Amino acid sequence: MNLTTELDEMRTGIRQVALDYKLDFFPTMFELVDYNRMNEIASFGGFPTRYPHWKFGMEYEQLSKGYAYGLQKIYEMVINNDPCYAYLMESNEMVDQKLVMAHVYGHSDFFKNNYWFAMTDRKAMDTMANHGSRIRGYIKKYGFDTVEAFLDVCLTIENLIDPYSPFIKRPVSSKDTDDKPDKPVKKIESKKYMDSFINPEAFLEDQKKKNEDAKETEKRIPEHPEKDVLLFLLEYAPLEKWQQNILSIIRDESYYFAPQAQTKIMNEGWASYWHSKIMTSKCLTDSEVVDYADHHSGTMGVSPGHMNPYKLGIELFKDIEDRWNKGKFGKDYDDCDQTNELAQWDKNLGLGREKIFEVRKIHNDITFIDTFLTKEFVSNQKMFTFGLDKSSGNYVIQDREFKKIKDTLLFNLTNIGQPFIYVLDGNYKNRGELYLKHRFEGLSLEKKYARDTLKSVCNLWGRPVNLETVEENKDILISFDGSDYKEVFMGLRK
Amino acid sequence: MGLKIEQDYNRFKNIVKGKIRKELKEYISRSEMFGKQGKDIVSIPVPQIDLPHFKFDHNEQKGVGQGEGEEGDVIGQADGQGEGSGKAGDSPGDHIMEVEVSLDELAEMLGEELQLPKIEPKGRKNITNLKDRYTSVRNVGPESLRNFKRTFQQALKRQIASGTYNKANPIVIPERRDKRYKSWKTTKKPEASAVIIYMMDVSGSMTEHQKEIVRIESFWIDTWLRSQYKEIDSRYIIHDAEAREVDRETFYHTRESGGTRISSAYRVCLNIINEHYPFEEWNVYPFHFSDGDNWSRDDDQNCIRLLEEELLKRCNMFCYGQVEGIYGVGNFKQVLDESFSIEQNLITSEIEDKEGIYESIKDFLGKGK
Numbered sequence: 001m002n003l004t005t006e007l008d009e010m011r012t013g014i015r016q017v018a019l020d021y022k023l024d025f026f027p028t029m030f031e032l033v034d035y036n037r038m039n040e041i042a043s044f045g046g047f048p049t050r051y052p053h054w055k056f057g058m059e060y061e062q063l064s065k066g067y068a069y070g071l072q073k074i075y076e077m078v079i080n081n082d083p084c085y086a087y088l089m090e091s092n093e094m095v096d097q098k099l100v101m102a103h104v105y106g107h108s109d110f111f112k113n114n115y116w117f118a119m120t121d122r123k124a125m126d127t128m129a130n131h132g133s134r135i136r137g138y139i140k141k142y143g144f145d146t147v148e149a150f151l152d153v154c155l156t157i158e159n160l161i162d163p164y165s166p167f168i169k170r171p172v173s174s175k176d177t178d179d180k181p182d183k184p185v186k187k188i189e190s191k192k193y194m195d196s197f198i199n200p201e202a203f204l205e206d207q208k209k210k211n212e213d214a215k216e217t218e219k220r221i222p223e224h225p226e227k228d229v230l231l232f233l234l235e236y237a238p239l240e241k242w243q244q245n246i247l248s249i250i251r252d253e254s255y256y257f258a259p260q261a262q263t264k265i266m267n268e269g270w271a272s273y274w275h276s277k278i279m280t281s282k283c284l285t286d287s288e289v290v291d292y293a294d295h296h297s298g299t300m301g302v303s304p305g306h307m308n309p310y311k312l313g314i315e316l317f318k319d320i321e322d323r324w325n326k327g328k329f330g331k332d333y334d335d336c337d338q339t340n341e342l343a344q345w346d347k348n349l350g351l352g353r354e355k356i357f358e359v360r361k362i363h364n365d366i367t368f369i370d371t372f373l374t375k376e377f378v379s380n381q382k383m384f385t386f387g388l389d390k391s392s393g394n395y396v397i398q399d400r401e402f403k404k405i406k407d408t409l410l411f412n413l414t415n416i417g418q419p420f421i422y423v424l425d426g427n428y429k430n431r432g433e434l435y436l437k438h439r440f441e442g443l444s445l446e447k448k449y450a451r452d453t454l455k456s457v458c459n460l461w462g463r464p465v466n467l468e469t470v471e472e473n474k475d476i477l478i479s480f481d482g483s484d485y486k487e488v489f490m491g492l493r494k
Numbered sequence: 495m496g497l498k499i500e501q502d503y504n505r506f507k508n509i510v511k512g513k514i515r516k517e518l519k520e521y522i523s524r525s526e527m528f529g530k531q532g533k534d535i536v537s538i539p540v541p542q543i544d545l546p547h548f549k550f551d552h553n554e555q556k557g558v559g560q561g562e563g564e565e566g567d568v569i570g571q572a573d574g575q576g577e578g579s580g581k582a583g584d585s586p587g588d589h590i591m592e593v594e595v596s597l598d599e600l601a602e603m604l605g606e607e608l609q610l611p612k613i614e615p616k617g618r619k620n621i622t623n624l625k626d627r628y629t630s631v632r633n634v635g636p637e638s639l640r641n642f643k644r645t646f647q648q649a650l651k652r653q654i655a656s657g658t659y660n661k662a663n664p665i666v667i668p669e670r671r672d673k674r675y676k677s678w679k680t681t682k683k684p685e686a687s688a689v690i691i692y693m694m695d696v697s698g699s700m701t702e703h704q705k706e707i708v709r710i711e712s713f714w715i716d717t718w719l720r721s722q723y724k725e726i727d728s729r730y731i732i733h734d735a736e737a738r739e740v741d742r743e744t745f746y747h748t749r750e751s752g753g754t755r756i757s758s759a760y761r762v763c764l765n766i767i768n769e770h771y772p773f774e775e776w777n778v779y780p781f782h783f784s785d786g787d788n789w790s791r792d793d794d795q796n797c798i799r800l801l802e803e804e805l806l807k808r809c810n811m812f813c814y815g816q817v818e819g820i821y822g823v824g825n826f827k828q829v830l831d832e833s834f835s836i837e838q839n840l841i842t843s844e845i846e847d848k849e850g851i852y853e854s855i856k857d858f859l860g861k862g863k
Contacts, residue, residue, distance in 0.1 A: 040499040049498065055545065057506030060499045148505075155545050302560040304569035311560070386569055387556040395570040397563045398556065409558045419548050443550040452546035 001032040001090070010094075011101055017282045018105040022357070023274065025108035027083040030101065034090045038074050039063040041087055045257065046079045047128045051135035051249070053151055076100040080260070082122040084108040095288040096295060102278040106271030109360075114266070116259040116364045119166035124256055131249045138242045150243055154250040156456040159418050160229035161251065163258040185211065225422035225437070230254070232423045237460050247460075261416045262364045269313015270360050272299065276314065305386060305395055307409075312381075316368070319377050320359060321352035366413050373409070375402040411441070419445055424468075434461045438469040445469055454480045510593050511603070513540055518607045522714060522855070523848040536600060537592045601721030604714060608856045613722040626678045635675025644674035688777035689727040690719055691766060693759045695784030697734040698751035704817040708783045709746050711815065711851050715781060718859055723777065729766055733759035735789065739766065755789045756782075756826065757796035760805060767808050778809035781858070786816040786824030794826065798833045801840065811839040813858045818846045
């Protein structure tokens with residue numbers, strides 16, 4: 001449903017305020033939906049149409065139960081697309097709708113300007129619908145069960161992509177070994193007149209063949225460890241055309257969603273910063289203040305075992321703005337060791353606003369935290385690290401030390417919180433087996449899941465698959481040959 | 495407006511039900527689900543269905559939080575429920591999910607799993623009551639069934655829409671097309687009705703564990719029979735040396751001590767049947783559970799006589815379940831088996847433990863009577 005006249009007037013007002021603040025967003029379309037439709041859209045990852053799969057149904061069950069029991073409510077959804085689409089919950093109060101609209105303009109600005117979104121498909125709305133109808137077509141042709149089983153397989157490895165790869169220009173592969181001059185055929189030294197006896201034709205043939213075999217082994221596939229496992233499988237796995245198409249659809253969608261995971265803190269922080277700025281400076285009426293404050297603080301709430309990206313994001317943006325307004329950066333500031341001087345530091349530079357616009361343009365969550373998370377900020381925000389205390393089975397606060405907190409945060413953000421999995425060899429043992437490696441960075445894999453996933457990969461690859469990983473300080477190789485698992489101990493780690 | 499998610503949602507529910515069906519045998523011997531029984535649905539805990547991924551072992555993962563607290567303060571439990579698991583989208587592997595299944599579906603699954611034959615109701619099975627109820631409205635009909643209110647509403651609607659309605663002079667004149675008539679629907683009421691009479695030995699030798707088995711078993715029997723009959727009554731009788739009729743709560747939770755005289759229960763059962771459930775009109779299902787110990791051989795004979803002469807003639811089938819307990823089992827089942835042939839409508843079954851429930855249900859309900 002389109003916005004009501006009243007809401008549309010509000011929208012016009014808020015949009016103007018946002019423009020005055022120099023936000024630069026895609027044309028933004030609002031739609032009013034009821035809770036059922038909202039849950040549906042949210043289950044589809046924000047899109048009104050997706051390919052058919054039960055995982056969306058599972059998501060829907062959880063969302064609608066959560067809503068029915070009053071545990072959660074989705075106020076708004078916004079989609080990275082040009083034009084940007086936003087869904088508002090019909091039952092929101094007026095002040096909520098205002099807040100949400102301001103919030104949406106923040107997101108829309110972020111989508112349009114943040115560098116990490118630059119490579120995303122801005123016609124995703126159409127693309128996703130097309131993906132849906134293509135897969136529906138395959139279902140018609142190959143049967144529901146077949147296609148669903150294949151989708152299940154693809155979805156287990158949808159996270160094995162390389163989110164940075166869209167930005168890297170790789171040299172064209174020099175794989176074409178045929179161009180290299182052939183090695184000379186090895187001969188046994190002999191007197192010329194004896195040559196035809198010592199190196200007979202058959203022997204030379206043999207030698208030549210050996211050379212060719214050696215060259216064959218040199219052709220490693222892939223040449224370098226490949227992080228985009230999906231791409232590797234697309235290129236080399238023995239798939240039928242329709243299977244390839246489905247796998248590539250899943251891969252495209254993973255790449256589309258990746259930047260949202262890479263910039264969760266910034267994106268939510270930025271949108272929250274702007275809804276708060278727009279609402280409190282221009283758009284709130286007196287009677288709305290209390291409700292607004294209630295809902296804003298609800299969104300910003302923190303619980304001990306949970307990092308709220310809205311809260312961390314908005315506070316960090318505010319901190320950056322304040323520091324650049326007061327000139328709390330650079331050599332002079334860093335070198336200063338007088339506590340009282342630091343506290344009163346103010347050079348009246350007024351560069352804050354400009355700075356945060358720059359930050360929203362070039363950073364992602366990792367560089368954002370890495371660059372701007374300061375010791376003062378961490379202690380003001382009362383941040384800590386927590387972990388599982390194995391003896392009691394409880395999660396406990398472990399540390400309040402700045403470096404550890406920052407490291408933990410960065411670690412959890414690295415590779416969108418996923419383990420690094422590479423393809424090392426597509427012809428392992430020269431038997432066409434696939435060799436995957438988990439690059440160990442301190443955390444082991446969930447074993448049962450790893451095994452199940454390996455099975456899926458085997459399904460695609462059609463030959464045995466191997467995964468090198470680390471468990472309890474040991475390098476191990478888990479293999480699956482289509483029916484059985486095998487685990488080989490490879491060595492102790494130092 | 496129909497939702498597109500409907501298809502995915504149904505598919506998901508089917509997958510879940512498939513899972514339950516596959517493991518029904520295991521569910522049959524478990525009791526968690528009955529605590530969550532609503533009127534027509536039960537919620538069954540099933541392991542979360544999940545697409546596997548390569549992911550970190552959540553027990554090793556650390557997180558960053560915000561708030562007060564000293565180092566070492568507990569902020570959450572490790573089972574991963576609710577707070578504590580820290581990072582978004584990172585849920586532990588063995589989450590339990592509650593799925594709601596209607597009792598009809600459950601009965602259907604049970605029927606398929608145990609290959610239970612459908613019951614042929616007897617008695618007035620072919621007699622169905624036809625009843626007319628005026629539930630809807632239509633555009634044509636006899637004037638005697640004219641619905642004034644709807645007709646005038648329709649006329650008013652039309653006049654407002656066409657602009658002929660005058661507020662100052664509000665005269666509403668229905669035309670032919672505005673007229674609405676009451677309409678009826680004929681409903682058939684099947685008359686096959688049944689009663690289940692549960693009897694249980696609550697003497698000192700019956701332990702909690704044995705009662706638990708009885709409770710689980712009767713849940714399934716109830717579920718199945720309810721799916722077979724439109725209307726069903728349940729009656730409960732407990733007995734030690736004396737028997738009396740009780741309500742459901744009491745039935746499952748009473749513990750008495752003292753001896754066991756089974757015939758007392760059969761007498762009460764017979765009285766109930768005679769008073770309320772004439773066999774010509776009712777399908778009668780008495781179920782009796784005990785540990786098999788009886789007062790004396792004399793009483794065994796009393797029971798046999800009661801069954802032979804009265805009870806068996808008045809019920810579809812009479813089921814006796816002998817539940818094994820810590821004191822072992824008595825020989826009442828043996829006595830019954832010796833006195834009655836297989837052709838007669840008396841079914842006995844021995845339930846050794848919770849795992850035995852599955853087979854026992856099959857014994858009882860597998861005859862299709």
